[in-house]
């Protein structure tokens with residue numbers, strides 16, 4: 433079933449201090465000087481393994497490499513947010529609008545909240561902000577992809593209104609097993 437996103441419900445005003453049951457988390461735009469903290473964050477979810485794309489030996493080796501990568505978020509149609517707590521990045525989310533004329537109406541998303549900081553509302557707050565931002569910048573179709581084995585993330589995206597659009601069969605090979613990539617999407621009203 434197709435769903436539609438109604439714009440105009442942005443809740444965050446960045447930088448935002450959000451109260452959670454574990455304390456205050458600051459949600460703000462990523463800065464290049466976050467590279468070191470972001471590397472630690474990426475390593476933490478790369479270590480978790482099978483339901484996310486990146487593996488530990490694919491994590492950039494140095495903060496300067498990561499900083500170079502992060503520069504793409506300074507370009508038009510892209511944005512990355514970080515959630516910071518306890519002097520650590522505990523969440524990151526990014527949006528990439530289509531860069532060609534024929535894809536400019538689309539925006540795709542990525543998100544990861546650190547183990548131990550999940551279920552606090554951080555993911556929802558960041559995604560809702562990013563979805564609203566994409567709509568304000570002209571996106572008509574919001575989409576993302578997720579491993580078919582990542583049932584928690586699928587429920588999370590469904591709670592935001594995304595629905596499965598299609599599957600790329602066996603798009604990932606994880607420890608000798610083929611895993612489908614699920615494309616989830618929603619249209620903007």
Ligand SMILES: CC(C)(COP(=O)(O)OP(=O)(O)OC[C@H]1O[C@@H](n2cnc3c(N)ncnc32)[C@H](O)[C@@H]1OP(=O)(O)O)[C@@H](O)C(=O)NCCC(=O)NCCS
Nearest residue numbers: 543544545550551552553554555556578584585587588591
């Ligand atoms: C998926 C993820 C981003 C959710 O972030 P989060 O901060 O834990 O989510 P929230 O606390 O904001 O939860 C929002 C909603 O998502 C759903 N949800 C979140 N975690 C869930 C889980 N483990 N199982 C089922 N539903 C879940 C709930 O409906 C929740 O609803 P609520 O707001 O009424 O409580 C986070 O668990 C994560 O980073 N996981 C590992 C990385 C990952 O899988 N990233 C996505 C790759 S495609």
